[in-house]
Amino acid sequence: MAATLTRLSKPSSSSSSSLSHFRRFISSSAATASETTNPPPSPFTFNSSTTALSRKDPKDRNVQWVFLGCPGVGKGTYASRLCTLLGVPHIATGDLVREELASSGPLSHQLTEIVNQGKLVSDEIIISLLSKRLEAGEAKGESGFILDGFPRTIRQAEILEGVTDIDLVVNLKLRKDVLLEKCLGRRICSECGKNFNVASINVKAENGNPGMSMAPLLPPSHCMSKLVTRSDDTETVVTERLRIYDEKSQPVEEFYRSRGKILEFDLPGGIPASWPKLLEALNLDDYEEKQSAAA
Numbered sequence: 210m211a212a213t214l215t216r217l218s219k220p221s222s223s224s225s226s227s228l229s230h231f232r233r234f235i236s237s238s239a240a241t242a243s244e245t246t247n248p249p250p251s252p253f254t255f256n257s258s259t260t261a262l263s264r265k266d267p268k269d270r271n272v273q274w275v276f277l278g279c280p281g282v283g284k285g286t287y288a289s290r291l292c293t294l295l296g297v298p299h300i301a302t303g304d305l306v307r308e309e310l311a312s313s314g315p316l317s318h319q320l321t322e323i324v325n326q327g328k329l330v331s332d333e334i335i336i337s338l339l340s341k342r343l344e345a346g347e348a349k350g351e352s353g354f355i356l357d358g359f360p361r362t363i364r365q366a367e368i369l370e371g372v373t374d375i376d377l378v379v380n381l382k383l384r385k386d387v388l389l390e391k392c393l394g395r396r397i398c399s400e401c402g403k404n405f406n407v408a409s410i411n412v413k414a415e416n417g418n419p420g421m422s423m424a425p426l427l428p429p430s431h432c433m434s435k436l437v438t439r440s441d442d443t444e445t446v447v448t449e450r451l452r453i454y455d456e457k458s459q460p461v462e463e464f465y466r467s468r469g470k471i472l473e474f475d476l477p478g479g480i481p482a483s484w485p486k487l488l489e490a491l492n493l494d495d496y497e498e499k500q501s502a503a504a
């Protein structure tokens with residue numbers, strides 16, 4: 210991880226062009242995929258485009274990380290904190306889907322049904338939403354990223370691997386019973402969009418799993434009256450999302466594990482216990498100090 214710190218301190222002159230390649234490649238993958246019916250094309254059909262891509266030396270760009278983990282584990286919370294620390298965009302495909310739903314655009318009716326059943330949106334739609342997000346970011350001069358909630362299928366992972374290098378994959382882990390409680394306790398401020406949690410979790414050690422306590426993450430008073438619950442955070446839908454994670458997304462963990470890219474991280478508790486430990490695992494515990502010393 211020492212290399213990570215070196216990398217973080219370097220300017221990122223070429224990240225934008227690598228994102229541009231990503232965007233072009235995934236757009237063409239998605240377009241071709243949606244034109245073709247059964248069987249879907251393999252991302253490797255696009256080898257000619259892939260070879261045209263330039264893969265930048267990690268020293269010359271910002272971090273390109275992925276956060277994996279079951280629904281409710283806290284990917285958004287920890288990814289967004291790290292993004293603030295590292296100065297890279299936090300790109301959560303779940304947020305892109307919810308923005309599309311809220312926009313009442315052409316896809317919104319179809320997406321509402323899929324999301325409310327706890328199913329995955331098609332690879333083509335998700336890649337098209339991600340392409341648009343990257344394009345908008347590129348126009349603003351963004352570089353590097355932490356992806357949260359993508360890739361969620363092996364095919365998405367293959368497409369991503371076909372277009373750019375992922376430096377590190379952080380796999381967040383938590384007991385399943387805690388995941389359910391956390392999803393049911395999740396609240397979002399409808400005005401500022403921040404995530405909170407009203408669940409007070411206190412589970413005993415059981416079947417080899419450690420006991421765990423997590424205090425609620427309560428909103429400031431000005432958000433209190435504006436809290437909403439995600440429509441897919443009901444017990445039935447969360448149970449289905451967890452099942453789909455095991456079926457479709459757990460193989461993605463193995464995909465990155467076999468490439469030696471994964472950092473397994475068992476959350477020891479809530480944010481106060483987990484955040485310092487995560488920074489330590491990423492060798493970023495003294496990152497802020499190093500940054501100000503270098504300034």
Ligand code: AMP
Binds near residue numbers: 302332362450
């Ligand atoms: P999340 O906020 O990450 O839990 O995502 C909310 C919902 O958006 C998921 O249950 C899926 O329906 C959809 N979604 C988000 N990311 C993806 C993805 N990478 N692939 C397919 N569907 C996704």
